[in-house]
Amino acid sequence: MIQSLLYPSLEEASDFINSALRVKNLVVCCGLFSVEYVGRSSSTLGAGERILIIKGDGSVLVHRSKGYEPVNWQPSGCIIRCRVEDGKMILFSERRRPKEFLKAVFDKVYIIFSTSLVDEAKFLMGPSEETFYSILFQHPEFIEKGLRLTSRQKPLSTGVVDFTGIDEGGNYVFVEVKRRTAGVDAVKQLDRYIKSQPTRFRGILCAPSITKQALSLLEKKGYSFRKLDLNRISKLLTIEPFEETLDKHF
Amino acid sequence: MIQSLLYPSLEEASDFINSALRVKNLVVCCGLFSVEYVGRSSSTLGAGERILIIKGDGSVLVHRSKGYEPVNWQPSGCIIRCRVEDGKMILFSERRRPKEFLKAVFDKVYIIFSTSLVDEAKFLMGPSEETFYSILFQHPEFIEKGLRLTSRQKPLSTGVVDFTGIDEGGNYVFVEVKRRTAGVDAVKQLDRYIKSQPTRFRGILCAPSITKQALSLLEKKGYSFRKLDLNRISKLLTIEPFEETLDKHF
C-alpha cells in the first residue's frame, strides 16, 4: 500500500513523515533542501534539489543527481524527528554511538511517498572468498606442487591465517589467499602471522595478481608469490561460470 | 518539474522510464521485482517490494527496506534499457569495463516518478586527514610544548612517518597522527617506524582518543600519547568547531 503526496505543503509533508515514522515505513521524499552533518567528520551542502530516503530501521540517505554514493547519510539505528519551524521543514537524525547528527532543511517538497516494503526474498551472492578457500583446500596443487595443507582458517594471536601446511621439502608453511590483486596490506598480513610464530614458517601469498610494491616487499621478506588461476578454479565450482549465467539470464 | 504515476501498468511504466532516460532525468520506482547481477561477482534476489533508482548519469541503485547499502547497484556510465516482455517489465543495465550486467524484472510498479534535479550547490567537507597534518605542522604546540617539527610525511623504509622533530629536551621525535580513535595498529605503526631507525627516537602518538589496549601497549613500549583537541584545531580552520556547529545548526 502506497501513500503519496504531490507538491504538499511543508506542514502536510511533516505530518506525513511523522505518520510514516511511527509505523516504520520507508519514506522517499524529493524536494529542495540543504543538509548539515556533524559527527566523525562534518559537512555542509547548500540548498538544491535532491532525494531523501528514510528507511524503517532508522537509516537516512541523501542522493544527488549523480553517482553511486549518497552525498550524506546516517546508518541504521538512528532516531529521526521531523517538524516545521520558521516556514521550513526540518528533518533531524541522531546517531548515538558514535555521536552523529544530520539535519535536512526543506524549502519545498515536490513529491513524497511512503510504504511498508514486503520483501522476504533471500539474497544469494556468487562465489566469495570463502568459496575459493574450500576449493584450494581440496586442491593444494593449485598453490604449489607437493604442498599438503593441514588446517584452514586457523586463528593466531594476531589474526586468522588462511592455510597452514607442509611443503615438498618438509617446511612448515603459512598461506594467505586473496581473491583479487594482492597489495602491500596482504604481504604485511602474511608477515604478521609468520612473525607471531616462535618457529620458522615459509610464507606463500596466493592471488590472481600482485602489485609491484607488494611483490618487492614480499621478496625482501623472503616469501613466495603463487599466481591463482581463477578460470581453472571456477571450473571446479558448483556455481556456473560467468558466460553461462549470462547466456541464461541476460 | 515532477512527473509521476501511481499504480501504472507495466507498459505505462516502461514508456515513462524510456522518456526519462532520453532526457537523463532521475527516476525513482517502487514496485515488486526480482534482480539478477553478473560481473565481478554475481547475485540473485527473488521477487520482493523494493525501490529502484536510476540517475541521469546511468547509475542504478536497488534499495531494500533496511540498511545503508543498496542490495544491488550499477555505477555511473552504464547503458540502461527498459522494455515489457511476457507481461513483465525488464530494466537492463550494462557496464562496459569491467563487464557487468544488472537486470530487474518487475511484476508490479506501485509508484514511479521522474525529475531533473537542479542542484548546483557545493558540497563542503569538514577537516580531512590532510587538513590536520597541515594545521599541526604549523602549530606543533598542539602536540607538545616546545616541540619543533623538522619534516612531514617523511618516507622511511617501512612506511611514511607523519612528522619528525626535536622536543624541548633535544630528543629526536617521530609523531604519528590519527584523525580518529587510535587502536593497536596505530601503536604498531609508530613502533615499526622507530624500530627501523639506527638511532634513538621518541615516539608520540597523537589522536583525539585511544583505546585501552592501544594505550597499554603504547606505555609498555615507552611512547607517549597526546590528546588531540579537535575543537581547538578546528578553530584554526575556516570550518567551525563541532560544538558550535552543533549549537548553531542542531
Add this chain to the structure above:
DNA sequence: CGTGCCAGGTGCCTT
C-alpha cells in the same frame, strides 16, 4: 565494545 578483515567496496589522485 575493540580487533581483524572482506567488499561487486567507491572515489580520488598519481604514474
Add this chain to the structure above:
DNA sequence: AAGGCACTTGGCACG
C-alpha cells in the same frame, strides 16, 4: 588504464 590509498568507509564475526 592501472596502482595506491583514504573513506562519516559499511558490514560481519569473534574474543
